[in-house]
Amino acid sequence: MRNEILAAIEKNSRIDLKELAVILGKEEIEIINEITSMEKEGIICGYHTLINWEKTSLEKVTALIEVRVTPQRGQGFDKIAERIYKYPEVNAVYLISGGYDLLLTIEGKSLKEISSFVSYKLSTLEYVLSTATHFILKKYKDHGTILSNEHEDFREVIIP
Amino acid sequence: MKNPLSENIIKIKPSGIRRFFDLVSEMKDVISLGVGEPDFDTPWHIREEGIYSLEKGKTFYTSNSGLKELKQEIATFLKRTQNLTYNYEKEILVTVGGSEAIDLAFRAMINNGDEVLIPQPSYVSYEPCAILAGAKPVIINLKAENNFKLKPNEILEHITEKTKILVLPFPNNPTGSILERKELEKIAQICIENDIYVLSDEIYSALTYKEKHVSIAEISEMQDRTILINGFSKAYAMTGWRLGYACASQNIIEQMTKIHQFAIMCAPTTSQYAAIEALRNGDKDVEAMRESYNQRRRFLLNAFKEMQLECFEPHGAFYVFPCIKEFGMTSEDFATKFLMEEKVATVPGTAFGESGEGFLRISYAYSLDTLKTAMERLSNFITKLRTK
Secondary structure, eight states: OHHHHHHHHHHOTTOOHHHHHHHHTSOHHHHHHHHHHHHHTTSSOOOOOOOOGGGSSOOOEEEEEEEEEOOBTTTBTHHHHHHHHTSTTEEEEEEOSSSOSEEEEEEESSHHHHHHIIIIIITTSTTEEEEEEEEOOOOSEETTEETTOOOOOOSOSEEO | OOOOSOHHHHTSOOOTTHHHHHHHHHOSSOEEOEEOSOSSOOOHHHHHHHHHHHHTTOOSOOOTTOOHHHHHHHHHHHHHHHOOOOOTTTSEEEESHHHHHHHHHHHHHOOTTOEEEEEESOOTTHHHHHHHTTOEEEEEEOOGGGTTOOOHHHHHHHOOTTEEEEEEOOSOTTTOOOOOHHHHHHHHHHHHHTTOEEEEEOTTTTOBSSSOOOOGGGSTTOGGGEEEEEESTTTTTOGGGOOEEEEOOHHHHHHHHHHHHHHTSSSOHHHHHHHHHHHHHOHHHHHHHHHHHHHHHHHHHHHHHHTTOOOOOOOBTTEEOOBOGGGTOOHHHHHHHHHHHHOEEOEEGGGGOGGGTTBEEEEOOSOHHHHHHHHHHHHHHHHHHHHO
């Protein structure tokens, strides 16, 4: 049941729990209990909103930053990752296999704000060997949702 | 001037509810629950294979019976899902949708005056195709109290010496009813004892919500008596690709292929390439769509329960078939009034045979949001009717 609940609320965290119970063929109380347990266990870590910022008047810049670091004895990458994720500007930090070590996503008001973060804070950190910053120009799809999606129903009105 | 028309075609009645269909097509801003096809787009990897085949210039006829690779995949699929063994070279024919296969089967098997048993409510094409092939259609009116399942005694009551084919349309459009193995075993026994062939239209086989679909061909001694018809439209959301298939013993498939060869040549090449991909890598798509349908099915049944509208629990296809007899109107009147007052299009049960009178086909090939709005309107509508 957990997987079914997670699949449903990952797509729509505002789904009415009574309705969720109906479509999954369960009792509402079971659903509520499972969700509460998953929140406690840290399986469900938060409920966020997917926003297409391009459609607002707010200026926002997002960048992906590749970071190469020297892992520390005994602590691997975790300590460095922690140093980095504590910055509130940093949205996400992933340890990556391949050509570099950490991938960050960062949001800022402007290119300048992000580049100053990279040059004054990030690249000056001990153990950071190099960084490569990629600015996002346009988001087509995010969290499985196509942002420009206006899906039209091309079907006839009635078909036997 | 001579009458330009064939007497045979004139005999075919136009759909009794064409008036209703015309009315719907003229209305604007209608929420439709009237469509008998999936709301999903064909999964992208399947569409992509179609596109690739065009890019590579695979734009020629295929062999009459279909691409060898596709027939092999169909055989593998039937083995894997239903443990049926068909020789892909001799016992499988790729057709233009399941519809063509239905037509071919009748034309290949019927002699003038042979009787074809057609349970109704059911899809609209069996009766006219049987008539065009020269058969006498014998309608079996399925009963609401049996949840529109076909009962052995109902077959026995309609069998004569001329009975040649039983049409078995399950999972059923429009009722959503399915037949389970035990029920099929009894039907099979009757067919064997009375030497009757079965045209088993299994186009909704991927969409069952109780147990895995069982084909009557799986029952012992039945494979040689069964013309199994299936296709890609409902399972893979590929209606517009027009691709289906028939599986039967070699002597039947040979004759069906003859008609297909002269009338059609071959099924669309692009669609055949896409279908290979569907069978090879489409299981997870089917599974995801089935889960969505099942959620919607539960939603609708619960909505009916809340508005106290009588409806048996259907376990197949993507239709529910609620009973509207309490309102004392014909299905067509109810559907018309519902359309005019609440702007929701449904299909009167009588579109699928007289025994659909008093019922409404509601398709759940729509998003939950659409279904939610439609159910609010239905609830409104029947509350008004009840307080009158």
